[in-house]
Amino acid sequence: MVIFTEQNVLSSHLSLLTNDNKTIGFVPTMGALHEGHLSLMKEALKENDSVIVSIFVNPTQFNNKEDLEKYPRTLASDIEKIKMLHKDILIYAPSVEDIYLKDIVSEHFNYDGLETKMEGKHRTGHFDGVGTIIKRFFEIIQPQKAYFGEKDFQQLQIVKKLVAKHNLPVCIIGCPIFREKNGLAMSSRNERLSPKAREKAAIIYQTLLAAKTQFQTKSAKEVTQIVSNVFEKHPDFNLEYFEIADEETLSTCVRKSKTKKYRGFIAVYIENIRLIDNISLY
Numbered sequence: 001m002v003i004f005t006e007q008n009v010l011s012s013h014l015s016l017l018t019n020d021n022k023t024i025g026f027v028p029t030m031g032a033l034h035e036g037h038l039s040l041m042k043e044a045l046k047e048n049d050s051v052i053v054s055i056f057v058n059p060t061q062f063n064n065k066e067d068l069e070k071y072p073r074t075l076a077s078d079i080e081k082i083k084m085l086h087k088d089i090l091i092y093a094p095s096v097e098d099i100y101l102k103d104i105v106s107e108h109f110n111y112d113g114l115e116t117k118m119e120g121k122h123r124t125g126h127f128d129g130v131g132t133i134i135k136r137f138f139e140i141i142q143p144q145k146a147y148f149g150e151k152d153f154q155q156l157q158i159v160k161k162l163v164a165k166h167n168l169p170v171c172i173i174g175c176p177i178f179r180e181k182n183g184l185a186m187s188s189r190n191e192r193l194s195p196k197a198r199e200k201a202a203i204i205y206q207t208l209l210a211a212k213t214q215f216q217t218k219s220a221k222e223v224t225q226i227v228s229n230v231f232e233k234h235p236d237f238n239l240e241y242f243e244i245a246d247e248e249t250l251s252t253c254v255r256k257s258k259t260k261k262y263r264g265f266i267a268v269y270i271e272n273i274r275l276i277d278n279i280s281l282y
Contacts, residue, residue, distance in 0.1 A: 001083050003091045007099070007140045010092055014052075014141060022049040026143035026170075028134065031055040032072035032188035033081050036178035040147040041085055043175055052090040052141055053082060059096060060106040061129030067274070072191050092141070099136060106132040111161045117250040118243055118265050119154050119276070130155055131162050138168050146170050151177045151185045153263060153278045154250060177277075179205065185277045197271045200236060204268055207231075208279040211242075211264050215281045220244040220253040220262075231268065238269040244281065 004010040017024060025048030027040045033055075044051040055078055062068035075093060082089050096104060106128035109115070115127040138146070148156045153174075160172045178186045180198075183205030190198060207230050214223045224242055231239040244253040247261040256262070262281040267274060 001079070001087050001089065001091065003079065003093060005092075005094055005098065007092075007094060010052075010090075011140060013090075017050050018142070023145070024048060024141065024143040025051045026137065026141050026146040027051065027053045028137055028146065028148075029053060029055055029078075030057045030071065030188065031078050032074050032191055033078045034178070034186045034188065034190075036149055036151065036186040038081065038085055039178050040149060040175050041082070041089060043173065044145065044147050045086055045089075047145060047173075048143075050088070050090065051086070052092055052143070054137055054141075055091060055093040056099065056133070058099075058129060058133040059104055060100075060132055061126050063123045063125055070192065072188055099133070107135070109162065110165070111158050112165075114154070114158050114161055114250050117154065117245065117252075118241060118267070122240060122267065127155075127158055130158065134159055134162060135166065135168070138163075138170055143170055145173055147173045147175055149177060150174050151187065151277065153247075154265070157248075157250060183209075185275070187275065189273055189275060192273050193271060197236070197273075200234075201268075201270055201275060203230070203234060203237070204266060204275060204277050205279075208264055208266060208277060211244075212279055212281050215244065215262070215264070220256065223264075227264075227266070236270055240267040240269060240274070242266045247280075 025044035027044055029037050057071050059068055108128055109131040120127050156174045163170055163172055182202035184201045207227055211223050211227055214226055227242040231237050243265050244262055245251060247263050253262050263278050264281055265278045267276045
């Protein structure tokens with residue numbers, strides 16, 4: 001296993017692979033790896049000659065300083081997990097300085113309005129930070145394919161838009177959400193939950209499943225109110241938003257259309273830790 005911390009050294013190594021016509025699959029992560037991350041790596045291993053995983057907590061996509069400071073950093077453990085999965089996976093674990101060089105600031109991106117919905121509405125500047133780091137990684141690594149989990153479905157759509165608008169030669173692959181036994185979507189932030197809160201958080205997915213059933217016969221407005229009522233009865237939770245949106249445009253569903261695919265999106269706080277999830281409604 002080879003671990004790179006400097007982009008120049010990594011680029012030199014990757015150029016040898018591309019000169020041999022080796023395909024490169026890329027899995028970007030912020031570390032604190034779990035089975036969901038490993039599932040992305042497994043998919044990348046199936047489809048590419050070489051796989052590289054980045055481990056980097058990107059400061060410009062955090063609009064909450066405390067969230068950035070408390071984000072779990074477990075590099076040694078992450079390396080061991082990757083090594084157990086496959087010894088030939090490459091790791092890029094750069095410093096902030098190696099990525100941003102001088103100024104730790106985001107570029108500004110226009111995602112045709114995708115950035116103003118849900119996460120973008122509640123996390124100012126978040127998707128500028130996401131676009132900045134993903135574009136930078138693509139420039140450094142130049143992968144043929146990159147793998148993203150559907151838990152961050154809005155991010156997945158935004159990365160696809162980024163690639164299309166900037167004509168980047170990379171295929172974006174969306175992979176299914178991995179869940180804990182109680183249905184909670186796997187997330188690095190789950191590690192910050194107490195065992196009791198982690199157990200209680202099962203209600204998030206249970207509510208999404210119920211919303212999917214209700215959406216077959218009720219309007220989006222009615223389903224949204226039902227979800228709101230559920231969390232009003234559970235004072236341990238603070239529902240930030242639940243929205244039913246068009247999968248492609250992420251526009252809030254006002255009136256259902258048979259020609260569109262809808263998804264339910266949710267963001268909830270418990271123990272002051274923010275959890276997100278989503279579910280297909282068709």
